[in-house]
Amino acid sequence: MSTTERVGGVGTPPPVDPWAAAHTSTDxxxxxxxxxxxxxxxxxxxLSWYLLYVVLAAFAPHYMAxxxxxxxNIGLIFGLLQFVSTFAxxxxxxxxxxxxxxxxxxQICKRVEGGVW
Amino acid sequence: MPGQAVFYVTIGAMVVIAAATxxxxxxxxxxxSTSDFLVASRTLGSxxxxxxxxxxxxxxxxxxxxxxxxxxxxxxALWYPVGFTAGYLALLLFVAAPLRRSGVYTLPDFAEAxxxxxxxxxxxxxxxxxxxxxxxxxQMQGAGLTLHAVTGExxxxxxxxxxxIVTLNIYTGWMRSITIVQAFQYWIKLTALAIPVFVLLxxxxxxxxxxxxxxxxxALPHFSHAADxxxxxxxVLEVAAPMVVNAVGNEDGRFANGTVYWAPGEHRxxxxxxLHFDAGSRTPVIRGAVLDNDKWLRPLGSxxxxxxxxxxxxxxxxxxxxxxxxxxxxxxxxxxxxxARRTTLLVxxxxxxxxxxxxxxxxxxxxxxxxxxxxxxxxxxxxxxxRAALGGWPGLLLGGLIAAGxxxxxxxxxxxxxxxxxxxxSTDVLPSRLRDFRAATAAAWTVPLAFVxxxxxxxxxxxxxxxxxxxxxxxxxxxxxxxxxxxxxxxGAAAGILAGGGLAFATVLPAAAGVLPPGWQTLLAQPAVFTVPLAFxxxxxxxxxxxxxxxxxxxxxxxxxxxPDRLGLSEDRDLDQMAPRSGMVALPRMRGGRHxx
Numbered sequence: 001m002s003t004t005e006r007v008g009g010v011g012t013p014p015p016v017d018p019w020a021a022a023h024t025s026t027d028x029x030x031x032x033x034x035x036x037x038x039x040x041x042x043x044x045x046x047l048s049w050y051l052l053y054v055v056l057a058a059f060a061p062h063y064m065a066x067x068x069x070x071x072x073n074i075g076l077i078f079g080l081l082q083f084v085s086t087f088a089x090x091x092x093x094x095x096x097x098x099x100x101x102x103x104x105x106x107q108i109c110k111r112v113e114g115g116v117w
Numbered sequence: 118m119p120g121q122a123v124f125y126v127t128i129g130a131m132v133v134i135a136a137a138t139x140x141x142x143x144x145x146x147x148x149x150s151t152s153d154f155l156v157a158s159r160t161l162g163s164x165x166x167x168x169x170x171x172x173x174x175x176x177x178x179x180x181x182x183x184x185x186x187x188x189x190x191x192x193x194a195l196w197y198p199v200g201f202t203a204g205y206l207a208l209l210l211f212v213a214a215p216l217r218r219s220g221v222y223t224l225p226d227f228a229e230a231x232x233x234x235x236x237x238x239x240x241x242x243x244x245x246x247x248x249x250x251x252x253x254x255x256q257m258q259g260a261g262l263t264l265h266a267v268t269g270e271x272x273x274x275x276x277x278x279x280x281x282i283v284t285l286n287i288y289t290g291w292m293r294s295i296t297i298v299q300a301f302q303y304w305i306k307l308t309a310l311a312i313p314v315f316v317l318l319x320x321x322x323x324x325x326x327x328x329x330x331x332x333x334x335x336a337l338p339h340f341s342h343a344a345d346x347x348x349x350x351x352x353v354l355e356v357a358a359p360m361v362v363n364a365v366g367n368e369d370g371r372f373a374n375g376t377v378y379w380a381p382g383e384h385r386x387x388x389x390x391x392l393h394f395d396a397g398s399r400t401p402v403i404r405g406a407v408l409d410n411d412k413w414l415r416p417l418g419s420x421x422x423x424x425x426x427x428x429x430x431x432x433x434x435x436x437x438x439x440x441x442x443x444x445x446x447x448x449x450x451x452x453x454x455x456x457a458r459r460t461t462l463l464v465x466x467x468x469x470x471x472x473x474x475x476x477x478x479x480x481x482x483x484x485x486x487x488x489x490x491x492x493x494x495x496x497x498x499x500x501x502x503x504r505a506a507l508g509g510w511p512g513l514l515l516g517g518l519i520a521a522g523x524x525x526x527x528x529x530x531x532x533x534x535x536x537x538x539x540x541x542x543s544t545d546v547l548p549s550r551l552r553d554f555r556a557a558t559a560a561a562w563t564v565p566l567a568f569v570x571x572x573x574x575x576x577x578x579x580x581x582x583x584x585x586x587x588x589x590x591x592x593x594x595x596x597x598x599x600x601x602x603x604x605x606x607x608x609g610a611a612a613g614i615l616a617g618g619g620l621a622f623a624t625v626l627p628a629a630a631g632v633l634p635p636g637w638q639t640l641l642a643q644p645a646v647f648t649v650p651l652a653f654x655x656x657x658x659x660x661x662x663x664x665x666x667x668x669x670x671x672x673x674x675x676x677x678x679x680x681p682d683r684l685g686l687s688e689d690r691d692l693d694q695m696a697p698r699s700g701m702v703a704l705p706r707m708r709g710g711r712h713x714x
Contacts, residue, residue, distance in 0.1 A: 032679065039210050046206065050199075050431055058424040079195040083472075086203045087465050093210065094458045102455060108680070 027111075031104050038096055046089055053078050123504075126513050127267040130521030134305060135282050138528065141301045163456050167463030169296045170447045172303030174201070174464075175471060176252070176530035177259030180306060180523050182578030183472070184502075185495035187479020188486075189402075194479065197578055198472035200431050202465055204438025204585075209461040212439045214454030215600045215678040223537075224442060224592055225545060231599045233668050234607030242545045244591045244618050245442045248584055249538040251625070252441070253531060253565040255580035259496070260527040261569065262577075266500045267520050276569050279524070280562055283531045287539070287558050296447075302529035303467060309522020310474040313503050313515040317481050320506060344394045344488045354384050354401040354491060362398070366390025392491065402490040426643055430582060433645035437585030440592030442541070443533035478502060496577050499523070535561045582643060583625040590648035591618025594656050600678055602657075603671050609660030617652020621645065 057064055057075060064075035179201065186194035221227045225241040228234070260279040261272030286298065356379045364373040367387035379401070386392070394400070438444060451457040482489065482498035485506040489495050500523065503515035539557035546557075591614045598605045598613075624644045660667075668674065 028676075028680075035679075043207075043210060046203070050203070050435075051428070054424060054427050054431070057427075075192055079192055079199065082195070082199040083202060083469050086199070086206050087469060090206055090209060090462050090465050094462050097458055098455070105680075 025108070025111075027104060027108050031101065031108065034100055034104070038093070038100075042089060042093070046085065049085060050082065053082060122513060123516070124268050126517035127520045130517040131524050134521045134525050135528070137305075138282070138286065138298055138302065138525070141298050163451065163459045163463060165296060165300045166447065166451060166456075167460045167467060168300035168303045170299075170444065170460065170464050171467040171471070172299040172301070172306065172529050173443060173447065173533040174468070174530070175303065175306055175526055176581060177255045177523070177527055178578040178581035179472070179475065180310070180526035181259055181262070181475075181496050181499055182255070182581065183475035184479040184482060184499045185489075185497070186578050187476055188482040188489060188498045189495045194578075195476065196427055196430055197434070197582075198468075198476065200434025200585075201438070202468045202472070203431075203435050205461055205464055205468070207435050208439040208444070209458060212445075212596050212600065213448055213457045213461060216445065216596070217448055217451060217454050217457050218680065219678055223446060223541065223544075224440070224595070225541065227599065228595060228607075228610065231668075231674060232605065232607040232610055234611075237607045237611045238545070240611045240614055241592075241595070242541050244587070244614060245541045246538055247618075247622060248440070248588050248591075249442055249534045249561070250565050250568070251584035251587060252581060253534050253538075253562075254568050255577045255584075256527045256531045256534070257565055257569045258580065259577050260524065262494075262496055263500060263520050263523045263527075266494075266497045267516070273570060276566065279527045279531055280566070282528050283535055284558055284562075286528070286532055287536060288555060299529050299533065302525050303471075305525045306522050306529075307467075307471055307474075309518050309525065310471070310478075310499075313519055314474045314478050314481075316511070316515060317502065317506050318477065321481065321484070340394045340396060340398055340400060340487055343396045346392045346394070346488050346491050347389065351385070351388050354386060356381050356384060356401045358399060360399055360401070362401075363393035364390060394488075394491075400487040400490050425646060429586075429643040429646035432649055433582060433586040433589045433643060435589075436593040436649060437587075437589035437645070439596055440588030441585075442537040446537060446540075447533075475499070481506065586643060586645040586648065587618055587621045587625060589645050590621040590652045593649065594652040598653070598656055598660075600675075603675055604660050604664065604667060605656065606660045606663045606666040608663045608666055609656045609658075612659040613652045613654075613656030616655040617648045620651060621648040624648075 056078070061075075064078065065073050067073045068077065178197070183194060183197050186197060216227065219227060219230060221230050224245055225238045228241045229238040257276035257279060258272075260275035262275065264270045264275030264278065265272050358381060360379050362377050362379060363375065364377045364386070365375075366373065367390055368377060369385055373390075384401070448457050448460070451460050478499050482495075482502050486498055486501050489498055489501070499519055500516065503519065504512040506512065507515065535558055538561035539554060542560055543554045543557035594613050594617065595610050599610070621644050
C-alpha cells in the first residue's frame with residue numbers, strides 16, 4: 001500500500017501540489033468526518049427500519065393485522081410510513097449537507113483557488 | 118359499448134400524447150456540439166431534471182405493474198414502490214455527489230477513470246447493455262399488453278409501435294430535448310393516472326354499501342355481476358370453498374360442457390376454456406395470488422419463502438437503482454453536488470405522489486375486476502378498471518386516458534434505456550461516434566425484441582425486478598467500493614461484477630422462462646440477497662490478493678471524488694470541447710501515473 005500514497009506520480013514536486021495539501025488539511029479531514037458521522041449511522045438506521053417491517057410482517061402477523069380505523073391496519077400504516085421515512089431522511093440529509101458540509105467545502109475551495117496551500 | 122369506440126378513443130389519446138412528445142422533442146433540438154448531444158444542457162435546473170428523472174424512471178412496472186401486483190398480492194406489493202423510492206436515498210447518500218464530481222457520466226467511464234483498466238471497461242459495457250436489455254423487455258411487453266387489452270391487436274404490435282416512436286424521438290430530438298420530453302412525460306403519467314383514480318374513488322364512495330362487498334375480514338373476492346371469461350393461457354386456479362361454475366373446454370384434464378362442481382383446492386383449466394360465473398359467486402384465484410381479502414390486507418400473506426423473497430427484493434431495489442445506466446447519466450445534468458441533492462429530494466416527492474395512485478387502483482381493481490384473478494392478466498387491471506366500474510362514455514374516456522398514459526410510460530422509459538444502450542454501443546462497440554449513434558439505436562432494439570417475442574409469461578414488475586437484481590449485484594459494489602475503498606483493484610472489480618452480476622443473470626433467465634421447480638422459483642426469481650454479498654465479497658477478496666494493481670494515483674482520484682464541488686469545474690470545460698469518450702477527458706488529472714503491467 002505504501003506506493004499508493006505517492007500523489008501525482010514521479011516527477012511532480014509534492015510541496016506545490018494543492019491536492020495533496022488539501023487532502024492532508026484538517027478542514028478536509030473534518031469534512032470527511034462529518035460526512036461519515038452522518039451517513040453511516042443513518043444507513044444503519046434505515047436498513048434496520050426496513051428490516052423491522054419485514055420481520056414484523058413475517059413473525060408478528062397478528063400484530064400487523066390489528067385494525068386502527070376501518071380496514072386500515074398496523075401493517076398498512078407501517079408500509080406507508082416507509083415512504084414517509086425515506087422522504088424524511090432525505091430531507092434531513094439535504095439540510096445537513098447545506099448547513100454542515102457546504103460551508104466547509106467552499107472554505108477549502110477558496111483556499112485551493114487562492115493558492116493558500 | 119361498441120368495440121370501435123374503445124379503439125378510436127384509445128388510439129386518439131395515444132396519438133395526441135405521441136404528437137405532443139415529438140413536438141416537445143423538436144422544440145429543443147437545436148444542437149451543435151457533441152457534449153450538448155449526450156449530456157444535455159445544464160441550463161434546465163433541478164425541477165426540470167427531477168421531473169425528467171422521475172419521468173424516465175416510472176416505467177411499465179410502476180404504471181401498470183404495481184396495480185396488478187397489489188390486486189394479486191396485496192400489501193406485499195408495497196415493497197415495490199417503497200424500494201423504488203428508497204433506491205434514490207441510497208444513490209444520494211453514497212454515489213450521487215462523488216460521481217458527479219468525477220466528471221464521468223456512464224458506468225464504463227467511471228470504471229476506467231477510477232481503476233484505469235480497459236478490460237474492466239469492457240466488462241462494464243457488457244453489463245450496461247445486459248441490464249438495459251432486461252429493463253427494456255417489460256416496457257415492450259407492457260406496450261403489447263396495453264394495445265392488446267384495448268384493441269385486441271396481437272401483442273407484438275404494441276412493442277413495435279413503441280420502438281418506432283422512441284426511435285423517431287431519438288433521431289429527431291437529441292438529448293437536450295429529451296430532458297424536456299422526460300419531464301413532460303412525468304406530468305402526463307401523473308395526470309393520466311390521478312384523474313381516473315379520483316373519479317373512481319368518488320364513484321366508489323357514492324355506491325350503496327354491500328353492492329361491491331368490502332375488503333374486510335374473511336370475505337372472499339366475488340363477482341358483483343355475471344362474468345364470462347375465456348382463458349388465453351393454461352392456468353391453475355385455487356378454490357377456497359366449494360363452488361359451481363359453468364365451463365366449456367378442458368378442465369382438470371377432462372372435457373367439460375356445462376355445470377361443473379369445484380371442491381376446495383387446485384383446479385387446472387386449459388387455454389381457450391370458457392368459464393361463466395354467476396353474479397355473487399366467489400372468485401377462484403390464479404395460483405400465487407392471495408386467496409382471501411383478509412390475508413390480502415396483511416403483509417407477506419403469500420409465497421413460499423416470503424421473508425427471504427421480500428428482503429431479497431428490497432436489496433435489489435435499494436441497491437439496484439444506483440446501478441441503472443439511464444438513471445446515473447441524468448445526474449450529470451446537475452451542475453454540482455448541491456443541485457444533485459436538491460434534485461434527489463424532488464425526485465422522491467414526485468415518485469411518492471405518483472405511487473399512491475397505482476396502490477389505490479390495485480385496491481379498486483379487487484372490487485371491480487376480480488375476473489383478472491381468474492385469467493391471470495393482473496397487469497391489465499388499471500386498463501380495464503374504468504370501463505368495469507363506470508361503464509359508458511366516462512369509463513371509455515378514462516380508460517383511454519390510462520392507456521395513453523401507460524404508453525407514455527413505456528415510451529419515456531424505453532427512450533432513456535435505448536439512449537444509454539446506444540451510447541455505450543456506439544462508444545465502445547461500434548467505431549466512429551456520432552455517425553453511428555443511429556445505427557447503434559437500431560441495434561439496441563434487437564435482443565429485447567427477440568426476447569419479447571419468445572417470452573410472455575412474466576409479470577411486468579417482476580421483470581423489472583430482475584433488471585434491478587443484476588444491477589445491484591454488479592454496479593452497486595463497483596460504485597460503493599470504488600468511491601469509498603482505496604484498496605479496490607481492476608481485477609477485483611471485474612471478478613466481483615462477473616461473479617455477482619453473472620450469477621444473478623444466470624438465475625434470471627430460467628426464472629423468466631418459468632422452467633424452475635416451484636421451491637427454487639421463489640429463491641432464484643429474486644437472487645439479490647445472495648448475489649449482492651457475493652459480489653462485494655469477491656471484489657474485496659480478489660482486490661486483497663492483487664494489491665500490486667492498485668492505481669498509483671489512487672489518493673488523487675479519491676480526493677477528486679470527495680473534494681468540494683467547485684474544484685471540479687475545470688473538467689466541465691474540457692468536456693464541452695471534446696467528444697465524450699468522457700473517461701478519457703473528464704478526469705485529466707487522474708490519467709497520469711497509471712500502471713500498465
